Amino acid sequence: GESVGLHLPTLSVQEGDNSIINCAYSNSASDYFIWYKQESGKGPQFIIDIRSNMDKRQGQRVTVLLNKTVKHLSLQIAATQPGDSAVYFCAVHLSGTYKYIFGTGTRLKVLA
Amino acid sequence: DAGITQSPRHKVTETGTPVTLRCHQTENHRYMYWYRQDPGHGLRLIHYSYGVKDTDKGEVSDGYSVSRSKTEDFLLTLESATSSQTSVYFCAISVQDNEQFFGPGTRLTVL
Numbered sequence: 001g002e003s004v005g006l007h008l009p010t011l012s013v014q015e016g017d018n019s020i021i022n023c024a025y026s027n028s029a030s031d032y033f034i035w036y037k038q039e040s041g042k043g044p045q046f047i048i049d050i051r052s053n054m055d056k057r058q059g060q061r062v063t064v065l066l067n068k069t070v071k072h073l074s075l076q077i078a079a080t081q082p083g084d085s086a087v088y089f090c091a092v093h094l095s096g097t098y099k100y101i102f103g104t105g106t107r108l109k110v111l112a
Numbered sequence: 113d114a115g116i117t118q119s120p121r122h123k124v125t126e127t128g129t130p131v132t133l134r135c136h137q138t139e140n141h142r143y144m145y146w147y148r149q150d151p152g153h154g155l156r157l158i159h160y161s162y163g164v165k166d167t168d169k170g171e172v173s174d175g176y177s178v179s180r181s182k183t184e185d186f187l188l189t190l191e192s193a194t195s196s197q198t199s200v201y202f203c204a205i206s207v208q209d210n211e212q213f214f215g216p217g218t219r220l221t222v223l
Contacts, residue, residue, distance in 0.1 A: 032210045043214040102154030
């Protein structure tokens with residue numbers, strides 16, 4: 001079956017350092033990937049996405065890397081700030097369907 | 113929030129009572145979804161809709177029904193609420209190119 005997993009449930013980083021959050025997926029028919037940020041008591045917030053025909057995409061302070069060979073996705077946050085503290089999870093869209101599979105999330109803690 | 117609202121935002125109810133959650137969007141997107149979010153699980157799809165009166169089941173649809181009589185509204189109904197349906201419920205829309213955006217959520221407690 002399909003699954004999406006994250007390597008670490010919690011990640012603590014010093015303010016100003018870079019953060020890397022990982023996601024692994026199982027379905028080769030995945031064609032689109034999204035990273036979300038979720039703060040306590042709020043809905044998931046779209047951060048950045050990438051399609052399967054790309055291997056890297058950059059946004060403002062965030063970069064997503066996609067390695068289709070090993071079915072691995074990562075989110076890099078540059079110069080992590082206190083406001084980045086949240087749960088981050090990835091979503092994987094299954095080609096030809098309306099369906100997305102979600103990871104369980106990594107809680108990012110930013111240490112002052 | 114991509115023009116998505118959910119109501120109510122919080123609800124406490126008793127086992128066996130019916131509950132309806134509402135999702136409203138302002139931008140006439142075709143695809144709408146209901147998910148539940150529980151500790152230790154990723155978001156799980158309950159039902160989704162690909163148009164007015166066009167709906168289909170997700171992976172955790174037992175005990176839930178949906179209706180979509182207008183493009184802008186997608187209703188989720190728990191016919192007879194159970195304690196296992198205590199959860200946070202999120203509505204989402206999918207726009208062109210598959211980008212998916214979420215509403216603020218409804219926290220439901222079934223006693």
